[in-house]
Amino acid sequence: MTRSAELLPENVDSAVDLAGIPLRNPVLTASGTFGYGAEFSPFLDLTRIGGFVAKSLTLEPRFGNPPPRIAEAPSALLNAISLENVGVEAFVREKLPALPEGVTIIASIFETSIEGYGEVAKRLTGVPRVAGLEVNASCPHVEAGGIEFGQSPSVLAELVRTVRRSTDVPLLVKLSPNVTSISEMAKVCEAEGADGISLINAVQALEVDVETRRPVLANRLGGLSGPAIRPIALRMVWQAAQAVSIPICGIGGIASAEDAVKFLLCGATAVQVGTSNYLNPAVAGEIADGIVAYAARHGFAKVAELTGALLDPVGPPQS
Amino acid sequence: MVKTPRSPSGPGEPVPEPLRAGATVLEVLDEGGANRRIRVRVEGWPGFAAGQFVMIGAGPVMAAPRTDPLLPRPMAIYREIDGSGSPDLEILFKVGGRGTALLSEARAGDVVSLVGPLGTPFPGAIPGEQAILVGGGTGVASIYQLARERTRVRDGSVSVLFGARSAGDLMGVDDFEALDAVAVSIATEDGSRGSSGLVTDLLAAALADGIDSSRARVYACGPVGMMRRAAEVAKTHGIGCVVSLENHMACGFGVCLGCAAPLSAGGFGLVCREGPVFDAEAVAWEGLP
Ligand SMILES: Cc1cc2nc3c(=O)[nH]c(=O)nc-3n(C[C@H](O)[C@H](O)[C@H](O)COP(=O)(O)OP(=O)(O)OC[C@H]3O[C@@H](n4cnc5c(N)ncnc54)[C@H](O)[C@@H]3O)c2cc1C
Numbered sequence: 226m227t228r229s230a231e232l233l234p235e236n237v238d239s240a241v242d243l244a245g246i247p248l249r250n251p252v253l254t255a256s257g258t259f260g261y262g263a264e265f266s267p268f269l270d271l272t273r274i275g276g277f278v279a280k281s282l283t284l285e286p287r288f289g290n291p292p293p294r295i296a297e298a299p300s301a302l303l304n305a306i307s308l309e310n311v312g313v314e315a316f317v318r319e320k321l322p323a324l325p326e327g328v329t330i331i332a333s334i335f336e337t338s339i340e341g342y343g344e345v346a347k348r349l350t351g352v353p354r355v356a357g358l359e360v361n362a363s364c365p366h367v368e369a370g371g372i373e374f375g376q377s378p379s380v381l382a383e384l385v386r387t388v389r390r391s392t393d394v395p396l397l398v399k400l401s402p403n404v405t406s407i408s409e410m411a412k413v414c415e416a417e418g419a420d421g422i423s424l425i426n427a428v429q430a431l432e433v434d435v436e437t438r439r440p441v442l443a444n445r446l447g448g449l450s451g452p453a454i455r456p457i458a459l460r461m462v463w464q465a466a467q468a469v470s471i472p473i474c475g476i477g478g479i480a481s482a483e484d485a486v487k488f489l490l491c492g493a494t495a496v497q498v499g500t501s502n503y504l505n506p507a508v509a510g511e512i513a514d515g516i517v518a519y520a521a522r523h524g525f526a527k528v529a530e531l532t533g534a535l536l537d538p539v540g541p542p543q544s
Numbered sequence: 545m546v547k548t549p550r551s552p553s554g555p556g557e558p559v560p561e562p563l564r565a566g567a568t569v570l571e572v573l574d575e576g577g578a579n580r581r582i583r584v585r586v587e588g589w590p591g592f593a594a595g596q597f598v599m600i601g602a603g604p605v606m607a608a609p610r611t612d613p614l615l616p617r618p619m620a621i622y623r624e625i626d627g628s629g630s631p632d633l634e635i636l637f638k639v640g641g642r643g644t645a646l647l648s649e650a651r652a653g654d655v656v657s658l659v660g661p662l663g664t665p666f667p668g669a670i671p672g673e674q675a676i677l678v679g680g681g682t683g684v685a686s687i688y689q690l691a692r693e694r695t696r697v698r699d700g701s702v703s704v705l706f707g708a709r710s711a712g713d714l715m716g717v718d719d720f721e722a723l724d725a726v727a728v729s730i731a732t733e734d735g736s737r738g739s740s741g742l743v744t745d746l747l748a749a750a751l752a753d754g755i756d757s758s759r760a761r762v763y764a765c766g767p768v769g770m771m772r773r774a775a776e777v778a779k780t781h782g783i784g785c786v787v788s789l790e791n792h793m794a795c796g797f798g799v800c801l802g803c804a805a806p807l808s809a810g811g812f813g814l815v816c817r818e819g820p821v822f823d824a825e826a827v828a829w830e831g832l833p
């Protein structure tokens with residue numbers, strides 16, 4: 226399908242539907258990189274973006290890891306923050322009311338047990354401002370010896386099943402990239418009733434200081450994010466899009482509208498901007514505008530038509 | 545959002561709302577050794593309070609986006625200087641790694657990304673305050689504005705103690721000496737300027753010299769070991785100590801949770817938001833890297 230006629234940006238419909246969550250445009254911001262939203266109001270009109278995913282919540286407030294928690298890596302950030310968050314009660318009572326009307330909010334949940342995830346999901350169900358839930362499956366599963374929930378198909382299946390039973394709000398499952406087959410994990414989520422999937426979370430990584438001969442992070446291992454992981458994330462989104470028919474939210478190293486469009490073309494319905502928010506707290510708004518400009522330039526009357534519009538002369542993709 | 549006045553200096557006054565801007569580089573001056581002074585112009589700069597900082601891009605914005613080094617660098621706002629219309633900003637920094645090396649190569653007219661002013665400023669002075677400011681290495685950049693403001697405290701006094709490895713590492717000494725009514729002392733580890741030894745030894749000597757502990761307060765910024773020692777020295781004389789921490793940061797405005805410092809009351813404080821200024825007693829020093 227080639228398109229020729231250019232359109233004016235104001236004639237492009239930017240709205241998308243992500244797993245039953247109506248978004249004004251396909252640009253969300255990623256959990257853990259956007260705080261609880263209000264921190265960005267000096268820099269960005271929050272109604273300019275599709276919405277945001279709040280920092281992952283546990284049942285009780287939690288502290289994170291000792292410092293150093295972050296380090297720079299080539300075109301990337303390495304972090305080991307762990308579970309630090311205000312807890313679900315404070316989120317509902319203090320953080321949500323601080324946000325202006327018209328901002329689409331997706332709450333993210335994590336816990337160290339499957340039952341814990343179910344409890345947090347229940348607590349957030351029926352809360353008026355919460356448009357959807359995202360299950361962060363990149364959390365160490367204590368019972369399973371610390372491997373991530375999202376690293377075992379059977380554990381992931383049980384997790385999604387439990388959360389699905391606990392809530393009727395639109396449910397996204399955020400996948401860990403630290404797996405052999407992302408397609409298999411995507412299928413598990415679809416089979417257990419997830420409305421959509423988000424990928425990827427940070428890539429497990431290690432960095433060392435040769436002068437001190439120590440790992441740079443106190444936690445030793447951390448999650449790599451930022452531009453360095455973008456092609457890995459794009460590959461995984463492309464593979465997951467072949468495997469499932471539920472919508473996909475693409476995440477990983479997005480720094481520009483061009484980056485975001487790549488994810489849409491590879492099958493994502495929406496995207497999340499993460500680490501780039503730290504470098505430029507207004508970047509998500511600029512990306513939203515840039516996607517519309519791209520659609521106009523290429524003659525797409527609806528941004529939603531960009532999803533899966535990759536031209537692939539080689540034929541059906543190999544998994 | 546409430547508009548706030550420029551450069552608040554009293555306790556409890558609201559700090560200006562931060563902005564994100566492309567700052568235009570006016571000049572980068574060689575201050576000797578690895579030290580540099582960068583002057584930038586920020587359209588709409590809202591002012592700042594002593595102790596606040598900015599996140600500044602690791603080098604100028606290029607025609608093609610650069611992703612490496614990725615993170616902006618936290619830098620104290622050294623002072624404002626007269627600009628056209630609104631004041632220009634001055635930052636003193638030391639070239640250490642790649643980000644500061646790129647920043648040192650910026651030329652007049654280049655644009656660097658900037659977010660600020662950020663962080664919680666120094667507290668207001670106690671009545672008649674005898675302020676003893678201790679700056680180790682680049683830490684002196686965080687206390688210039690404070691020294692300037694404390695000279696206006698009625699019946700107060702200001703002394704600034706500089707510490708550096710060697711004479712060539714000292715920054716800003718002339719600016720501090722040019723301030724009225726500020727007593728400057730210097731210690732270098734190799735004895736190449738001022739007294740030979742650590743700046744905390746200078747502090748111990750200054751406090752042993754008879755000081756009114758009810759009016760004295762120590763302010764310290766520099767390496768963790770230096771700040772910790774300064775706080776101990778102050779405490780043995782029954783004097784309070786305020787420190788400005790320099791943890792690694794990714795965002796600078798409270799969202800990445802990367803800059804957390806362990807607190808003596810348990811848990812963590814965000815250096816970029818609750819800090820960088822902390823009461824030394826509130827910090828769990830043994831947990832700081
Ligand atoms: C609130 C605050 C105010 C500061 N004010 C000044 C100032 O006025 N003048 C000045 O010269 N320096 C100041 N620093 C320290 C300055 O941020 C570092 O020297 C600088 O980030 C090093 O960058 P680089 O590219 O040289 O080093 P690299 O080694 O390339 O840096 C790699 C990463 O580590 C971080 N990092 C390395 N050293 C430090 C450090 N000492 N503190 C914090 N982060 C570090 C960098 O920000 C970057 O993310 C301040 C730090 C903080 C937190």
Ligand SMILES: Cc1cc2nc3c(=O)[nH]c(=O)nc-3n(C[C@H](O)[C@H](O)[C@H](O)COP(=O)(O)O)c2cc1C
Binds near residue numbers: 304361399425452477
């Ligand atoms: C400091 C930091 C904290 C994060 N915290 C969370 C979190 O709480 N929950 C979550 O699902 N993802 C978290 N993430 C992962 C991001 O949401 C995102 O999936 C990842 O960073 C990749 O996107 P990016 O390259 O655009 O940053 C965090 C990432 C960073 C850098």
Ligand code: FES
Binds near residue numbers: 797
């Ligand atoms: S630097 Fe990001 S929270 Fe402090």
